[in-house]
Amino acid sequence: MLRFLVFRILGAIPLLFLLSVVTFAIIQAPPGDYADYIRSMLINQGGVRPDLAEIQAQAYREANGLNDPLVMQYFRWITGIVTRFDFGHSLYYNKPVGNVIAERLPPTIALALVCHLLASFLGIGLGIIAATRQYSWADTLLGIISFLGMTIPRFLLAIVILYVLVFRMGVNEIGNFNSAYWGGQPWGWGRFVDLVSHVWPVIFIATFGGLAYNMRVMRANLLDVLNSQYVETARAKGLPEGAVIMKHAVPNALHPLVAYQGVVLPYMLTGEIEVAIVFGLATVGPAIVGSMAVGDVFVTASFMLVLAATLIIGNIIADILLVALDPRIRLGGNKE
């Protein structure tokens, strides 16, 4: 098992390296850099003459090494990460990229986890209801809900909800984790309630998508299990229907969903990210999109690398879970 784990982790290193090269090349490919952003802001916001703005942009490029060849910029960045765990300097935030990530990753993961847990519990619960009432009106209704959840793009749903909240309902608690007042207060019940009143649309939308998937899988599996012989046997023994379902059928129908947990990390992150972009919450999503738009390359590249790492970690966890569940995989590993 340990050998398997070590090999998986060692195998991830060249993959990460390759990913870092590719992401860096891709984000540097389009024309324009952060100095162009500076020039645009000077012209558009400060009313500066184009030639004077260009001089300032050029000075910025010179001072920050943006004129250096791409390869040199890449190696400077990657060397910093490997040797000092330094992800570079964010040009836009004017602080280390590590700090930008450290500020935004925890709320991102927290939000994603909440959405994931809600999507799991609600999805499984509704899946059970749908399966046990197959072809009833409840099953049809839940079918429609899951269909909508799986087909409506999350960003679209976010825009629709934003529109309804702002233009139709006059709700204005959006766009930040806390209102200006509560954001400066110590954590407590009041701030928590304020937090919930701000983040519920994000949680709702991100949960909705995941919930639909879980519901469909749970319903299908449970229907399979409910038709199997041991369930019939349990019924024949005279167990009440509730006990049959909850004790015998449900645990066995859960297997695919449990195995799925390993790779769900990136999925739930992207869900949260998409929605947070629309609502402008200070999480990873808006930072990635924002940094791409202004040419803050080290932030974009570092976030991509971090997300790639979560994908790889998720896969490793999935593999470990599978190894734990299925001895045949472990045996296969030992043969090598």
Place this chain on the structure above:
Amino acid sequence: MLALPAQELSGELPDPPEFAAQSEPIFVSISDILEYRALPEYHEPDWVTSKYVDAGTLPPVAERLPKEPMVYKVGNMPDGVGVYGDTMRHVIGGRPEGWNYIGGQSQGWGGIDIGLSECLTRTGPLFMVKAEELEPMPNLAKSWEWSEDGKELTMHLIEGAKWSDGDPFDSEDVMFYWNDNVMDANVSPLNGATPESFGVGTTLEAIDAYTIKWTFQEAFPTQYLYTMAYGTFCPGPSHLLKPQHPNYSDNTYEQYKNAFPPEYMNMPVMGAWVPVEYRPDDIIVMRRNPYYWKVDENGNQLPYLNEMHYRLSTWADRDVQAVAGSGDFSNLEQAESYVESLRRSAEDSAPARLQFGARTIGYALQPNMSGNGWGEPDARAQAVRELNRDLDFRKAISIGLDRQRLGDALVRGPFTAIYPGGLYAGTSFYDKESTVYYPYDLEAANALLDGLGLMDTDGNGVRNFPEGTAGGADVEITLLANSDYGTDTNLAEGVIAMMEPLGLRVIANFQQGNARDDMAASGQFDWSVVRQGAEMVSIVQNTAALAPTGPRIHTFHRAGSDGTLDLLPFEQELVDLVNSFVTTSDNEERAEIMKDYQRIFTENIYSIGLTQYPGALIINKRFANIPAGAPIFQFNWAEDNIIRERVFVPEDQQGGYELHPETLPGEPGGAGAV
């Protein structure tokens, strides 16, 4: 095919449609807005007196004000003398780099630096100044006079004004800004002030603590008075900055620039509010400056508003929050959302109102006029540029565009107006009589293109270059546009569709902001759909950019690799007019020059105008003293135009938005408000 004479193509320019939601400024003289004089008594919020002055931690208000403070006249205040209290809540998409504005740090834009930094002169409220009396408003420089030969300008600074920490403001601050920041090539103040901004060879010296003297190489270069406003002559607190500057310390220039990061609180300012709280990615809070040097006619020290908020969100969120009522202020610029925003704001329960100004947002199709290799064009692109340089070709494009339909496609209703190019109707120097307009005429457009020898030789519906030009290939033209904004791409798509009946294949090159700017600045475009810059709105600012007056100044005609411009005769005329405009101080003469400029510009269709429409100021209904017709951008942004220091909220409408009620900024570098 004979060329069509211009008079057969030109026609009557329709007037912009009437528009009820638009408000017109009340035009006044600068002396109607403000003056500098001592008043018999001064007042301030009661809590400042009781908590600070009575406790001995702050001198009485009369001692904190200059000998002769700036006095705003009641006659020009739309709702009269205000009351103290409340907060203006802004939402912005920028992030602060730090507070060292003159060292080159951005404060996050969105009106923050406009509120923190006061400059020698001021331009924002000029939208309400009569055109014939147009000149920058006094500010830190309360008056000035020219020498007889017009080469020396003596300026008198306001006497006895203080920074927000109580340190006196004087010529030392001005000279530190000039000598150690503008003249020091290692420092780039935020908005790019360089020695050239004030004319090559210009010098500045301090005569005494409150008098400075400029010496110019030219006579009466009055345009530099505009340059002395935001954002190129707004001095910083030398008592704090000087010890950090490399000329006076062991610091590097990088350390100097970053000496006052966003976490540094209570940075001394001359502006009305001082930063007292910063939460990354959340908010910047500013409290009233107890040493602010402006008052109303009753002697009430300004500002009326105690607090300013800047939520650190996204630029798109700014409009949403302003309409929703959780933000107080935004500039609505995307015509596509006007109808819905107006509908919402017309409801009784709507928290914000929309105020439309003049139609000063204008889009043009700019053809790349450089035939000199700027941007290294290939054979096809070079052939397009040769066409761009041909008046008949520009005419064909112009009359091939149905501008009415273009505008209506953005937004139905009276918002958009036909824009023939050149100066905007509604700006100070616009003259309809001097504007040449070529109306929509598809047949004539096709005839013009035939006359240029552009025939569809291969029968595929697209005209071909003549034999020997670009291999006789189809005429394919790339159109650069900014994909960050729907308006830009919508107009570009309209242009592309309208070129099809002319047999011109226009290919969309839609790029995100940075990539677009990079391609435009390096000349890699055939055509570009552009929302035009500040110089087209104010004329008196960045005037040099109105024509290719230098190798890298103009947006669509720049020098090639040999550093020279290949100006067409009419372009040379425009350059000469612009050059004479900047050295003329007589306003009547300037108006005449601009009439010529407009005639030559529009006659030659220098850029192909598309549409012009007004921006809307979204402002929460509780605010009073918002001047009528305040544009979102003319000489400066709306944040400056509305004169925020005299904006107030009537007592019965004040909300509990203050985060640090009854506090003032503490020591520089301290923990925040105390």
